[in-house]
Amino acid sequence: MKTILYATDYSKNSAAALKLSYWLSKKLDAKLVILHVFDLNVALLTPLSLTYSKMEKETYSKHLEKLSVFCDSATGILPDGERMQIVIKENAIVYEGILETQKEMGADLVVMGMKGSSTLKELIIGSTTIAMIEKSPCPILAVPSSINEIALKTITYTTDFEESDLHAIAWLVKNFISKLNATLNIVHISTKNEYAGEDQMEWFKEMLQQKVSFDKLDFKICFSDDIFKELVLFLSKTKTDLVVMLEREKTSFIKSLAHRDLVKQMAFKGTLPLLCFNKEMLSP
Structure with missing residues (x-):
């Protein structure tokens, strides 16, 4: 395994998933790519407008800083761009943004947090993770927020x-x-x-x-x-x-x-x- 892709929405669930991703990257000697997909959500602006371009750049910078802080708080490590790399991607459909990044990075494993709802799949994993399981060309690891000790024995x-x-x-x-x-x-x-x-x-x-x-x-x-x-x-x-x-x-x-x-x-x-x-x- 060469590359692990971890996707986050900054939630408590995804913080636990980041810790496990970082642990796995060390154990498996793999590069860790940390991803956040955001939706610019500006319906009145066109992608060709200067305002849109400026807003996209500002939002990108904001998420880049936020994700760096999130990584530091969860692992105590700041991404160095080599063994741990941050990626920010704009896409209104989160799972599509994750799939694009998985393909670009050649990720062998995607790690995400769990969420709760009503059916079995939604009880243990959220809608984005469900979509990833159905469409991803690599395995998906869903991690609960309640995981305390990291041990996969x-x-x-x-x-x-x-x-x-x-x-x-x-x-x-x-x-x-x-x-x-x-x-x-x-x-x-x-x-x-x-x-x-x-x-x-x-x-x-x-x-x-x-x-x-x-x-x-x-x-x-x-x-x-x-x-x-x-x-x-x-x-x-x-x-x-x-x-x-x-x-x-x-x-x-x-x-x-x-x-x-x-x-x-x-x-x-x-x-x-x-x-x-x-x-x-x-x-x-």
């Missing part, structure tokens, strides 16, 4: 035994886990009526071993009629520090979570970082 990946899962885990081991010397739990949770779940896990193990050479892997299959409760229990028992999920079609695990009342009781809501892969980015 145990990582849990939830699998549905898809080929995309194999690619995601291979990326995870190569770029993340091996460098952090972490343990990876690979878990599949389904109802007791699922056919041949254990056979699928054995097949998945064999396929993964052809792609990944890593000793600190643990495989687990859990059967329960209450997937939420079983997942929460598993995360608690394994003392998971980071949850990893693949963004799938509507019928899959992460999408199905959005339609259950028990989502409001999930233990990792706002307490565990969530790393998400877009399935399309993993297509061969």
